[in-house]
Each structure stands twice: as structure tokens, then as C-alpha cells.
Amino acid sequence: MTETGSGAAAPSDTLGYEQARDELIEVVRRLEAGGTTLEESLALWERGEELSTICRRWLDGARARLDAALAEPSEAETGAGDGARGTTEDG
Numbered sequence: 001m002t003e004t005g006s007g008a009a010a011p012s013d014t015l016g017y018e019q020a021r022d023e024l025i026e027v028v029r030r031l032e033a034g035g036t037t038l039e040e041s042l043a044l045w046e047r048g049e050e051l052s053t054i055c056r057r058w059l060d061g062a063r064a065r066l067d068a069a070l071a072e073p074s075e076a077e078t079g080a081g082d083g084a085r086g087t088t089e090d091g
Helices: 017-032 036-072 083-090
Strands: none
Touching: 017 036
16 A cells, blocks of 8 residues: 555544644645656545545534634623623612
């Protein structure tokens, strides 16, 4: 089999975003450099596609978390922090 340039490839479900991104960069570098056989190039391409999917999942998950955090009303918006202040102003 071929090596993708970063040693033994970690199982896809255990790769973090940065690991997948760094390995993808190395795969692209090797493909652009040329000098590989057709079989090696195809293996690199397939690994690159897999790594791209992993990165996309991480980014989609991060976007969903940010959207959820932005959608949650803050204390100022709900008035939860105004209760104590309202009683002292009225009293």
C-alpha cells in the first residue's frame, strides 16, 4: 500500500480537525509535486477526499454550535438579570 506522508493514517473517526487538515495539505502537496504512480495518485486522491469530508464535518459541527449559541437568548434579552435592579429602582 501507499503512504500519505504522515505515517500510518489514523482512523477517520479519531482525527481532529487540525490533524485532518494537516494531512490533507500533505496529500495535496504530494499530488501537486507529481512523481507518483497512477495507483499512488489514486490512493492519495481517495485519502484527500476522505480528509476533506472529515474537515467539512468538523466545520459544519462548529457552525451548528455557533448558530445554537447565537440563537440562545442572553440574560439581558430575557430580563433575568433585571429582576434585582427593578426592585431597588421601585423601592
